[in-house]
Amino acid sequence: MPAVEPIRFGVLGCASIARRRTVPAILREPRTELVAVAARDPARARTFAAEFGCDAATDYLALLARPDIDAVYIPLPTGLHHEWVGRALEAGKHVLVEKPLTTRYAHTVAVLESAAARGLTLMENLTFLRHGLHRTVRELVDGGEIGELRSISGAFSFPPLDPADIRYRPELGGGALLDIGVYPLSAAHLFLGPDLEVVGATLKHDPARGVDISGSALLCTPDGRTAQLTFGFEHAYRCDYVLWGSRGRLVVDRAYTPPPTRHPTIRLDSEHRSRTLTVPPEDQFANTLHAFADAITTRGDSSSDAPHIRSRAHLLAQIRQAAHTTH
The missing domain is CATH 3.40.50.720 (NAD(P)-binding Rossmann-like Domain)
Structure with missing residues (x-):
């Protein structure tokens, strides 16, 4: 050849x-x-x-x-x-x-x-969407490990950045929603599908910097499944999502930024049992x-990606439009 x-x-x-x-x-x-x-x-x-x-x-x-x-x-x-x-x-x-x-x-x-x-x-x-960890999670959910999926909660946050960080500059597209809110939003989109709509949202605005520094959102599918998202530049570090089903829940820590040498873990909790699965390390980049x-x-x-990118962008716009802004 x-x-x-x-x-x-x-x-x-x-x-x-x-x-x-x-x-x-x-x-x-x-x-x-x-x-x-x-x-x-x-x-x-x-x-x-x-x-x-x-x-x-x-x-x-x-x-x-x-x-x-x-x-x-x-x-x-x-x-x-x-x-x-x-x-x-x-x-x-x-x-x-x-x-x-x-x-x-x-x-x-x-x-x-x-x-x-x-x-x-x-x-x-x-x-993070290319890491095999999330494919394994999907297989567990589809296999009924937690029953019927009812909701997902996701969070990505870390302490305040260096004051000179570009993520504090509005003219460069700064702010927590675009920088890290997109991660739990994408996890919700991955597991609940493209029919999510924003029910409500909050954004905390820093008037001195002109950007949002934290926020939250509640989303819902037409059949009533929900997603709760939290993100920000003013919290202790957190990087996870939790899938909650009719018979149990599934917890993924360090969900969005695992180092290439890390063996990610998935915790499965039910009424009478808790167990942890370990998946192989991968370099998601x-x-x-x-x-x-x-x-x-x-x-x-890359047309297979385009509808997902477009849908996530629409949800980001909905969060901004729906958000109750605090200072």
Whole structure:
């Protein structure tokens, strides 16, 4: 068989998540190759490029103009996603972008439609959904381990960030809902399906910073199953979801950010018994790069992901619209 040409990557931005997790995954994926990186600060791009053995482009537009780049990874602040995802698609590049895809539902729909029209792969780097842990949870629920699923509660929170953190900057799409609220929301969407509607929500707004720093939401399906979500930048660390059924409940701790060496656990509680299952460790960033490469090499346009991305974006917009805001 003829050799398969590698998918040649460019990176727009030198964010911490790129350095720590996604770029190493690009380097490990057999079908991808890192070609170049660009940053607002050329010196930072040169340092990043030297660390990972690639070129440093002069700026974002120069990187997108390169004919030796097939796909771009965009770890820029959320508020810049719409512009640069759009520019990358217009340049004919496949796009892997940090979550959420954009800050607005209309913008999300627009870039999804643009990617589909061009036959390009556009994927959110919402990596926890690619971890086999959640597939095992689904199998347990479908197998009746907790009876009929009645509700899910999910939380993701951590203590206050450095005051200079970009997640406190409204012009860059900051705020707790978009940064970490999307995780328990996505878990609820995964297990309760696309028919969720927002019943009520709260957002605590920091007037000095101009962003929401915590919040909660109650969602419901047409048949009465519910999801309760909590998220924020002002709590002790928590990262979990709980599925509650007619005969028991299932608890997953460290649900959204397990290190690649961690053996995740699933606790099953019923009236007379409690047991813990351990699943194999996985690198969810590597799994996402593998799925992204699959979509490109099979000439797919990641259309199977598009309805889920669109539905989650709609729910985020509903939470914002429904939220009772406190200060």
